[in-house]
Amino acid sequence: MTYKECLDYIRSDYYRIRGKEKVGILKMLLTTAMEEGFRFLFWFRLSNCDNLFLGGVSRILYRIIGSDLRISIQRSTKIGYGFKIAHGGPIVINASAIIGDNVDIYQYTTIGSSFFHAAQIGNNVYIGPSVCIVEDVKIGDGSTIGAGSVIVKDVEEGCTVAGNPAKVISHKMPGRLVRCCWNREWNKYNNESTNICYSSCI
8 A cells, every 4th residue: 555545544544533635744743642443443453554664664563552551453454534433442453353444442442253254343333341252144234333242143234233242223323423524525645435434424
């Protein structure tokens, strides 16, 4: 991934916590001192840069910060735009997981797999604290997963689930807890198809 392509991802992550679309790299770098989750994501995104020097330095910092914050996300993990780590770690995400755009994830959450075939998370999904998502389930767009839930089967689009094992408790206001959604039309360098943002994303 080029440096400019990495910037689009970093800008999208920054937008999720600050609500500002137009921002420079220095401002985002300074924000890493105050926001633990964004600090990890900043270097996680740059660790995939194809620039030999910048990518190399970023990979070192990404590993150090991940260890310090107890966030375990492999560089190869497919994570969309506007990823938000709300309160730092510990967080564990299997490298085979696929995560969509505008996903919120909170502390003590695990997205795991014993067979390297982890979950597929849709767009505009809220994953509360202490959630465990097991194996290759599919989490639909706009769904909300309550704190402490254990997900062992697919979660349909636009619903709220909670419990162990998780059960549907509501179909009202899909994506209501996901704020400041990034839109792919705002990308400067990655001209990919536009993602869908629910009207509740403000």
